[in-house]
Amino acid sequence: MLASISLFAALFLATPAPASEKAGYWLSVDLIGPASARAEAAFSLSADTAPRSPRDGRLPGQAVGHVADIHAVLGWVEQHAFGDASPALPFDPDMLHEETAPAVAGGLHESFGVQLRAMVVTGATAAGDRRPIEWPTNATRILPPQTRWSVGALLPDAAPLFSAPSARVPPASERFALARRRGDVFVVGMVDRCDDDPEPFCTRWAQAVVRDGDRFIPGYLPAGQVALRDRWMSSTPEHLPRAQLIRTGTRGSSALLLLVARDAAGALHRHTIEAPLQRGSAGVGFPAITLTVEADRATVTHGERIQTFLLDATLDARPVPPVQQ
Numbered sequence: 001m002l003a004s005i006s007l008f009a010a011l012f013l014a015t016p017a018p019a020s021e022k023a024g025y026w027l028s029v030d031l032i033g034p035a036s037a038r039a040e041a042a043f044s045l046s047a048d049t050a051p052r053s054p055r056d057g058r059l060p061g062q063a064v065g066h067v068a069d070i071h072a073v074l075g076w077v078e079q080h081a082f083g084d085a086s087p088a089l090p091f092d093p094d095m096l097h098e099e100t101a102p103a104v105a106g107g108l109h110e111s112f113g114v115q116l117r118a119m120v121v122t123g124a125t126a127a128g129d130r131r132p133i134e135w136p137t138n139a140t141r142i143l144p145p146q147t148r149w150s151v152g153a154l155l156p157d158a159a160p161l162f163s164a165p166s167a168r169v170p171p172a173s174e175r176f177a178l179a180r181r182r183g184d185v186f187v188v189g190m191v192d193r194c195d196d197d198p199e200p201f202c203t204r205w206a207q208a209v210v211r212d213g214d215r216f217i218p219g220y221l222p223a224g225q226v227a228l229r230d231r232w233m234s235s236t237p238e239h240l241p242r243a244q245l246i247r248t249g250t251r252g253s254s255a256l257l258l259l260v261a262r263d264a265a266g267a268l269h270r271h272t273i274e275a276p277l278q279r280g281s282a283g284v285g286f287p288a289i290t291l292t293v294e295a296d297r298a299t300v301t302h303g304e305r306i307q308t309f310l311l312d313a314t315l316d317a318r319p320v321p322p323v324q325q
Helices: 002-014 035-044 070-080 108-112
Strands: 022-032 062-067 115-125 150-154 158-161 177-180 184-195 201-212 215-222 226-228 242-251 254-262 268-276 278-280 283-285 290-294 297-302 305-310
Touching: 022 035, 022 070, 035 062, 035 108, 062 070, 070 115, 108 115, 150 201, 158 215, 177 201, 177 215, 184 226, 226 242, 242 268, 242 290, 254 297, 268 297, 268 305
Parallel strands: none
Antiparallel strands: 022 062, 022 115, 115 215, 150 184, 150 226, 158 177, 184 201, 201 215, 201 242, 242 254, 254 268, 278 283, 290 297, 297 305
């Protein structure tokens, strides 16, 4: 009898906490810097959060507080990932935009001398224990209703995330962090960085926050490495093949756009399209270009030029330069 009771107790204690015992999320920050400065910086991010901690008192990095639901989590990340930058960067502007890019984590370095590595989220139970977070495959489900973020997807399996944009993409060794396609990418805004050596050129950057597991990391990615979820076009919604155009920068007198496609098997293909820059009273920018997709073909139209592409591996082909006589 006693053995049966012991077995029942063991099975009961081993049962995972039901969904009803989920009790919000703890927030913390992974910072680099002196201990006292890290504590002060974390406290500055704790507005609108409850001062709760796990029963064992341990969280990754510096504890910030506790919030009740996932929308509050993303609202906290959105508020502090780049600080209260004003005005915000525009979202994929038609004209080149070279304004100051918001710094990662706003003024934490200037105010406290610390560097942010990640904003961390930990699931909580009603008993004060930690629990794993089941992140949805559709990241739009966790965004607050009034967010200005857009959901993107990383095109390569992994890409360097940089702390600031520049005219030339720096070596991967200078990255701030590593973004991974297995996580989420939230696009905040876009900005251009230009140079005139050896010829005029610009690189467009996506201001982004990437989720790697339970860690949210703000930074900058070249725009050509991020596809926006709501920009995919296909002849049959939610099915392959599909394609989209991404404004990636300029070279000389040409605007550069990247045609990216997922073929019927899900493989990724790319093709760079050049078109004359648009010049007007508002400055220099990208020309009006339209993309349509019918079955396995994409049609790109700019001005009087119409180009048709098969959405398969032929999209990756590069023209062979003429042989010099």
